[in-house]
Amino acid sequence: MFVMTDIVKRYGPTLVLDGVGLAVKAGEVMALMGENGAGKSTLVKILAGIEPSDQGRIEIDGKPVTIRSPGQARAAGVGYVAQELSIIDSLSVAENVFLGDSSIGIMRSAARLAEMARPYLARVGLDYVDPLALAENYSVAERQLIEIARLLSRKARIAILDEPTAALSESEIVRVKAAVRAIAADGCAVIYVTHRMPEVFELTNRVTVLRNGKSFAPMETATLSIDTLIEAMLGRQLGKMFPPRAAKLGAEAVRLESCMAPGLKAPVSLSVRSGEILALAGQVGSGASTILRLLAGVTPLGSGAILLEGRAYAPKNVADGIASKVVYCSDDRKRDGIFAVRSVPENLSAPALSSISRFQLLSGSLEKGHIRSIAAKFGLDERYFSRLAGNLSGGNQQKVALGKWIGLNPKLLLVEEPTRGVDVGARAEIYKHLRELADDGLSIIFASSDTQEVLGLADRIATFFHGSWCRWSTRIPRPPKASPAT
């Protein structure tokens, strides 16, 4: 029914999509999978008219179409639900359903609009929702479903859902899945972008995998196992992706005792030993990242106590944390991880200005030694030293964002989403270097919503769900040979 071929897209020097193809039949749910940075979101944004492609063709029902704006996409029958919700809280549910629909006009009465919205809401399982109520009264899951109702109201024949369940709980996901099945049953071609394995196996008919900007021929979901799918995404066996675990652990480095902080719903107690990599597993809003921010001094401690090497530790701000050799790398390196307009060496020495200067005077030789040792520890090529950090690839930017802390010889490294937007090769390298640092005695706590990363890298896992710590896993199976149902 619809075919994209030879799609090419560059961002500056980076080739994001390198001749990608995607074909979906009416009534079919096609999973679009791939690692972070594989180009999934870029591909669907091209189809939705949000990003123009540099090359490539799109055909719908055998006829070539041009899609270079959201309006053209809508006219071609493409509906798009973005990762970030586009529901306007201060408008009514019905107004949100018909948002941006110029055929509605401004003269419709609210009651008339509500009547028009009802059948679409019912189709996605929102028959109990009052179309006249403001959207802000409804949960994230319900608002996600309102977005799907919007697709229906526009008579979209191709529906793109970009990680619709990323911020939802299990019971909420069930409702989204039901809505997706309903629109597919109506003859819609559904493109379903997700990281969640169970959804792929329960919901989709076929899977298209993107890897390093290239696409692979679609596979029938029924013929796949989780392992084959992961290997297709990674381009290698999972076992080779991750370094071996710690052989022996040192003394306890950090201990949290019944800690409460904004973002947590129940007190958390946990500890890390030196040389250990602890994973805090959980989706957005699970509270996993709150623990990192608490330790880093970004979020204040509400109640409870933190012990750093046996001594009470209560950082008031990030500088306090750094002074205690506790360092933190957020999940948004563009915002606060790198200085994009400055050179790589200046980035690497930024937190360590005191140690590269004598009497307030910067020392070129001290700085050179400092950045060389970081580069060696983090596998960063010295050829990049003349470059601005913003001009590096995602993987190298992440190495800079992480590496700048290594020069301080930290005791505890806190990392949020260690490999977001990082390609496969650099991911494996980052895992390897993190493990090497741990083997040298560093304690690492990372928060991640990427299940493979959590299972592959951590010595222990603490799972978080909706602001509560819920489970410890010490013996971790690897690689996961689980059946699709789990």
Next chain:
Amino acid sequence: MTTKTPTAERSIRIPRPVYSLAAILAIVAVAGFTTPSFATLDNLFVVIRAASLTGIVAIGMSYITISGNLFALSASSLGALVAVLFALITAQFGFAAGVVLTLLLAGVSGAAQGVAISLIGNPIITTLAFGTVFRGLAALFSGNSILRIESDLALWIGTARPLGIPTQSWAFVVAALLSWFVIRHLKLGREIVLCGANPQAAIASGLRVGVVTSVACIALSTGVAIMAMLTVSQFSQAKADLFMGYDFDYIAAVLVGGIALRGGRGSPLQAALGAILIALLQNFMLLNGFSAGLRMTIVGFLVVVSISLFHVLQGKSR
């Protein structure tokens, strides 16, 4: 990806000061050929002195811009206040006390503005308000009259030409080199640059963003104080409406010099070049009898063109 060769991401870039230098040479060439009175020794001193006083303030202003705080709109008013205070103190306690106390007061006013910017978060609004306060205080302290000083030392500093070069220009050169050294070689200078490049990342790296903002404001206040004291010394008088309307010149020098508005890039030397460029252009237009309106239009236009040019160049290099 590490397998990619760096050359794939490299692009050729011409340093921004090269454009400013080229523009300076162009004006000198055009003026030299078309305007006989331009290439005289007397006129050269006029140009250098004009560039020097604007340049000293522009160098201070570049600290504000590089530290990520856009511009201060209080420089000219602070200049008037400082001039009035300097004249009052010098008349009462002598020249040396005048210089020391004036510098001290200027530093305090800079620190106050820095703290206020950190709290309010908007340098433009904050310095606009402070500027009004400064101008008002200048009027209050001077009683709206002309204050005269009688100091031979001051007069010598205002008019002398050691080694044939005006004292103002010596001060300009020293200020430029010192500012460059601070930005380039001091730990504090690196902090200023990093805070301007990305304040969020600076905070996350444990850098002192608030301190940096105050230091930048103090740098500007110091530049303003030196400029104001040199002016008062030259004419042996001060009044509350001094330097009215000069703020745009200081900002224009920074922009024409090619210092990026977003902060974190550029050098004080570029502001110095920008000041020379604008002084040359003004002088050339004056000698050719351009009306005040036309001069204003042309300088404003030059600023628009240079911002656009640098913006386009930046887009290419990204």
